[in-house]
Amino acid sequence: MRLSKARISPVEDKDLTADQAEILRPMAERGPVLNIFRTLAREPKAMKGFLGWGNYILSRRNGLGAREREIVILRTGYLCRSGYEWTQHVGIGLRAGLNEDEVQRLKAGPDAGWSPADAALIRAADELHRDQFITDATWAALSAHFDEKQRMDVVFTAGQYTQVSMMLNTFGVQLDAGQVLDPDLKGF
Incomplete structure (x- = not known):
């Protein structure tokens, strides 16, 4: 985690405006509202746009299978040193078909014993993080x-x-109750 406390604190139920309550209501109906959403709800109009795009990325409309999508998300979150992002998506990745060993190997990168398809995804995430561009060789592998x-x-x-990690890191969104930070992301 980059920050030990929030720069922008998550909005509490007692302090919700009508717009904030409206955007958080569907989440609250499913269970506890995560700190990321309570923080983003400080700007409900921006959050509405964010959720639209995020819902595409996490839906079946995304052409990547859930496992492949989570490889890209986890590698990106790790490269961005986003403890919150990594923590949230480890469980999602495991439910999507990754195993514990694969989750740990994502930290090591594309040459850590991956299939050619998985290595191409990880290499693409690395190149996008480093250069905001996928090389011809990696594009061919993909x-x-x-x-x-x-x-x-x-x-x-x-x-x-990358955008999510930037927000989480900069706003200082803290882990939700009961979560534990991966030791490899302490001090970042």
Whole structure:
């Protein structure tokens, strides 16, 4: 975690405006509202746009399978040193088909014993993080396993989760109750 306390504190139920309550209501109906959403609700109009794009990325409309999508999200979150993002998506990744060993190997990068398809996804996330560009070699590797829509969705997914990580890190969004920070992300 980059910050030990929030710069922008999550809005409490007792302090919700009508607009904030409206945007958080569907989440509250499903259970506790996560700190990311309570923080973003400080600006409900921005949050509404954010949720629209985020819902595409996390839906079946994204051409990547859930496992492949989570590879891109987790690698991006790790590269951005976003403890909150990593913590939230480890569980999602495990439910999407990654195993504990794969989650840990994501930290090591594309040469840590991955299949060619998985390595291409990780390498693409690395290049987008480093250069905001996928090289011809990595694009060709992606093309061997993923169609055009899926390749576009790799870029969309890495871009979305870079933005999410920037917000989480800068706003100082803290882990939700009961979560534990991965030791490899302490001090970042």
